[in-house]
Amino acid sequence: MIPEIQEIVVHGAEWTHKELFTYPNEYIYWTIQIVMYPLMTGFVAGAFVLSSLYHVFGQKDLKDLAKFSLVFSFALLLVAPMPLLFHLLQPQRNHHVFMTPHFTSAIAAFGLVFSLYAALVAYEIWFVYRKHFVETALSLSKKADKTIAEKAQYFINNLLTLGAYNITEEAVRKDEKAVKLLAAIGIPIACFLHGYAGFIFGSVKANALWMTPLMPVIFIMSAIVSGVALCILSYIVIMEWKKFRATKKHEDRMSLAIKGAEIDVIHKSSRYLIGAMVAAITLEVLDLVFRGYTAMKSWDILRSVIYGKDFANIFIFQYTLGNIVPFAMLLLPGLTIRRTIIATILVMMGVFMMRWNVVIGGQSFSLSFAGYMDYTLPVIPHNWETFREGVGGALVIAVLPFIFFYFFNKFAPTLQFTKKDMPK
Amino acid sequence: MITRRDLIKNAVTGIAGIALPLVSVKIINAAETLFPDRFEKPSVLWGFVVDTLKCVGCGLCVKACKEENEIPYNTPISRTWVERYIILKDGRVLIDSPDAARDGYTSQKVRDTVVNPENIAKAFFVPKLCNQCENPPCVQVCPVGATYKTPDGVILVDRTWCIGCGYCIQSCPYGVRFFHPVHKVAEKCTFCYHRITKGMKTACVEACPFGARQIGNLRDRNDPVAKIISTERVAVLKDAYGTKPQVYYIGLDENVR
Amino acid sequence: MKNYALRPLYVIICLVIVVLIIREVYVPKDFGVHGESYMYGWHRKGNEDEWKAFKVKYKFDNEYCKDCHSDKYDSIMQSPHAIIKCENCHGPAFDHPTDPPKLTIDKSRGLCIRCHASLPYPQASRSNIRGIDPDKHNAEIECSMCHNPHKPSLEGMK
Numbered sequence: 021m022i023p024e025i026q027e028i029v030v031h032g033a034e035w036t037h038k039e040l041f042t043y044p045n046e047y048i049y050w051t052i053q054i055v056m057y058p059l060m061t062g063f064v065a066g067a068f069v070l071s072s073l074y075h076v077f078g079q080k081d082l083k084d085l086a087k088f089s090l091v092f093s094f095a096l097l098l099v100a101p102m103p104l105l106f107h108l109l110q111p112q113r114n115h116h117v118f119m120t121p122h123f124t125s126a127i128a129a130f131g132l133v134f135s136l137y138a139a140l141v142a143y144e145i146w147f148v149y150r151k152h153f154v155e156t157a158l159s160l161s162k163k164a165d166k167t168i169a170e171k172a173q174y175f176i177n178n179l180l181t182l183g184a185y186n187i188t189e190e191a192v193r194k195d196e197k198a199v200k201l202l203a204a205i206g207i208p209i210a211c212f213l214h215g216y217a218g219f220i221f222g223s224v225k226a227n228a229l230w231m232t233p234l235m236p237v238i239f240i241m242s243a244i245v246s247g248v249a250l251c252i253l254s255y256i257v258i259m260e261w262k263k264f265r266a267t268k269k270h271e272d273r274m275s276l277a278i279k280g281a282e283i284d285v286i287h288k289s290s291r292y293l294i295g296a297m298v299a300a301i302t303l304e305v306l307d308l309v310f311r312g313y314t315a316m317k318s319w320d321i322l323r324s325v326i327y328g329k330d331f332a333n334i335f336i337f338q339y340t341l342g343n344i345v346p347f348a349m350l351l352l353p354g355l356t357i358r359r360t361i362i363a364t365i366l367v368m369m370g371v372f373m374m375r376w377n378v379v380i381g382g383q384s385f386s387l388s389f390a391g392y393m394d395y396t397l398p399v400i401p402h403n404w405e406t407f408r409e410g411v412g413g414a415l416v417i418a419v420l421p422f423i424f425f426y427f428f429n430k431f432a433p434t435l436q437f438t439k440k441d442m443p444k
Numbered sequence: 445m446i447t448r449r450d451l452i453k454n455a456v457t458g459i460a461g462i463a464l465p466l467v468s469v470k471i472i473n474a475a476e477t478l479f480p481d482r483f484e485k486p487s488v489l490w491g492f493v494v495d496t497l498k499c500v501g502c503g504l505c506v507k508a509c510k511e512e513n514e515i516p517y518n519t520p521i522s523r524t525w526v527e528r529y530i531i532l533k534d535g536r537v538l539i540d541s542p543d544a545a546r547d548g549y550t551s552q553k554v555r556d557t558v559v560n561p562e563n564i565a566k567a568f569f570v571p572k573l574c575n576q577c578e579n580p581p582c583v584q585v586c587p588v589g590a591t592y593k594t595p596d597g598v599i600l601v602d603r604t605w606c607i608g609c610g611y612c613i614q615s616c617p618y619g620v621r622f623f624h625p626v627h628k629v630a631e632k633c634t635f636c637y638h639r640i641t642k643g644m645k646t647a648c649v650e651a652c653p654f655g656a657r658q659i660g661n662l663r664d665r666n667d668p669v670a671k672i673i674s675t676e677r678v679a680v681l682k683d684a685y686g687t688k689p690q691v692y693y694i695g696l697d698e699n700v701r
Numbered sequence: 702m703k704n705y706a707l708r709p710l711y712v713i714i715c716l717v718i719v720v721l722i723i724r725e726v727y728v729p730k731d732f733g734v735h736g737e738s739y740m741y742g743w744h745r746k747g748n749e750d751e752w753k754a755f756k757v758k759y760k761f762d763n764e765y766c767k768d769c770h771s772d773k774y775d776s777i778m779q780s781p782h783a784i785i786k787c788e789n790c791h792g793p794a795f796d797h798p799t800d801p802p803k804l805t806i807d808k809s810r811g812l813c814i815r816c817h818a819s820l821p822y823p824q825a826s827r828s829n830i831r832g833i834d835p836d837k838h839n840a841e842i843e844c845s846m847c848h849n850p851h852k853p854s855l856e857g858m859k
Contacts, residue, residue, distance in 0.1 A: 028519055029625060044520055044544035049613055107610075120743070122588060127587035139713045182708040182712070184708055224615050226616060226617035387618070387701075388619075390539055390701055500829075501825075508759060508793075511758055548818075550811070564822065568822065584741075593742060600749065637752045638755035645761075650759065651786065
């Protein structure tokens with residue numbers, strides 16, 4: 021017998037508005053958190069690839085940005101599974117993916133790929149910062165009276181060295197070689213981390229919008245776009261903020277040379293951004309053209325969604341404001357920091373809209389091809405479900421990487437703000 | 445220098461030598477020996493026939509299913525439902541399924557559209573349920589092994605193992621899956637597995653007063669359902685997806701989604 | 702100096718071993734490939750029996766009702782309503798008469814107009830059922846005020 025329930029809620033009914041004919045069981049089941057998940061893994065992959073450009077391809081100008089990207093990639097990585105935890109109806113069973121993975125499912129790949137990638141990034145960070153851990157631990161060990169914070173710092177840094185105290189020139193050179201190797205291996209794995217997310221959608225033959233072999237490649241290119249844009253923007257914001265604070269409370273104007281965001285670093289990295297953007301938009305337009313040309317049974321309803329209901333979301337927000345405008349802004353001569361900020365913000369909005377248009381767009385028409393479903397993102401939550409699957413949950417996911425990064429930065433310092441206080 | 449005798453002797457020995465392992469590969473199939481349950485063909489394979497010519501849209505099947513399978517009556521989701529198709533003379537097709545037809549069809553209006561009976565070219569009802577596909581995409585995409593196919597061809601969901609990701613719901617082309625509002629895991633029609641394995645029929649088959657639904661064993665040549673499928677003109681839904689559904693329709697119209 | 706480069710790898714391997722140990726303990730022993738393939742047969746075998754043990758609610762056998770309710774049974778079986786099973790209108794029997802002692806008698810119009818709301822669909826079987834317009838035909842009163850569901854013929858009217 022069914023237990024007495026005050027209010028029996030059909031999951032998805034609250035934020036789905038149906039039009040014309042949809043099958044009775046159809047609701048928008050994959051919502052904002054399923055938009056956030058590929059967004060996060062995209063940032064992870066892109067940030068890592070940017071970092072690897074320095075370590076593997078020796079782009080010396082990107083050195084500072086590379087360190088930052090690597091640590092930020094790790095912060096993003098730890099946040100990446102959270103949209104899934106917010107989305108699952110049985111989040112306490114999420115470990116089942118590790119316990120009994122069914123590898124015919126792309127989602128099961130998550131367990132393996134994610135763990136592998138996390139291990140690799142942690143490994144690479146260890147090699148990059150091992151010398152710093154050792155130096156910090158040794159300098160703290162000499163100090164007699166340590167405050168509690170310093171005791172904790174000493175303990176953690178000691179732990180992080182894993183007992184490898186050798187910081188001779190030779191050892192450090194070996195570290196650098198290991199970093200190069202891991203960065204190289206990591207590029208295909210980072211691509212796989214996001215490519216499989218594209219496969220999750222592209223392999224669903226039941227969904228006329230998702231089903232395409234191009235989906236994994238579109239997602240990979242879009243991931244690189246998002247990661248590079250995020251790193252450029254974060255780099256600018258952090259460097260300028262530190263410079264602002266330092267000049268406000270300067271101690272000795274002579275000995276401190278404050279660096280803000282460096283334009284040649286931005287210039288170099290924006291070239292990669294532009295390249296990835298061209299690839300991403302080309303693939304998406306290719307997919308659209310093919311669909312219209314071959315005009316399968318689903319084309320009628322897809323056309324009404326793409327050119328009708330979602331026209332603004334796709335063509336104005338994603339393609340124009342999210343791609344063409346920042347593309348022009350970055351290409352035009354005389355690139356300034358302010359222009360880069362606006363361009364990268366627009367790019368990230370475009371990246372968000374791409375995932376929104378795929379996830380929500382794919383559910384905005386019925387499997388019957390004879391009806392529609394509208395999604396209203398819950399803004400003001402009135403229960404746990406409308407929080408976790410609404411604006412609240414999305415904001416938590418968006419903010420967490422920066423909070424994690426703040427703490428990681430204390431142990432693995434990244435951006436060099438002054439010429440005196442940073443290790444190499 | 446090889447003699448003719450040696451050549452013949454060697455050739456015969458060679459052929460016999462190759463023939464023995466080749467024959468033994470057929471006699472002893474290693475995979476069959478090691479994993480017998482994958483190769484034995486069960487004596488039962490459940491199949492279903494829906495006769496759309498007989499359905500009157502009373503919805504008693506939906507009501508019975510909800511009661512039998514504990515799906516809350518007042519929610520619009522259901523393991524099975526009935527669709528109404530009204531094709532007008534001007535070519536427009538009106539389709540609806542009010543609350544999955546749990547209360548039957550009692551109004552001529554399709555949502556808010558008033559239908560003039562004189563404009564109707566044809567109209568009919570189409571019951572739908574899980575097709576218990578032979579190649580179920582929903583089972584393929586389950587990340588944790590919570591949904592599976594039984595040896596007799598029914599797709600079930602393990603309520604204690606499902607994590608509620610919804611991937612199976614997204615991958616069903618027929619829209620038969622949903623989240624159970626109380627148990628909060630994936631849910632779908634089970635061909636009343638608890639009834640058919642006891643010699644009973646499914647609730648919807650028994651409930652239908654007009655015999656529009658039938659269930660049977662496709663492996664039994666004398667089974668009425670097997671006979672209908674093999675001798676009458678039947679069709680399945682969306683066969684282009686390669687799912688190989690086991691629910692067959694009599695009188696399936698081209699407008700049916 | 703030993704090669705320290707593999708130390709994080711050892712940490713990772715330890716974590717993997719921990720996960721494998723947890724897996725050994727947590728995953729039920731009957732979880733595996735049961736059936737034709739890994740793709741379609743990856744599950745916990747015991748669940749099949751759990752579904753087989755799901756409670757049966759409907760008997761859907763009019764013979765079951767015949768002994769105690771012979772008058773209603775005989776009456777309805779000689780009418781066009783013979784095709785309707787008792788439980789269609791009275792709900793699932795469960796273990797009636799032990800539990801529940803009484804089944805519902807639903808007198809709402811909704812039950813009758815499922816079939817008897819007239820719908821003008823010429824080729825559908827629906828048009829073989831005599832029907833009325835539910836909004837116009839005695840809209841405020843129960844059908845059973847005038848019609849006997851167990852003897853629905855016009856002669857059986859009250």
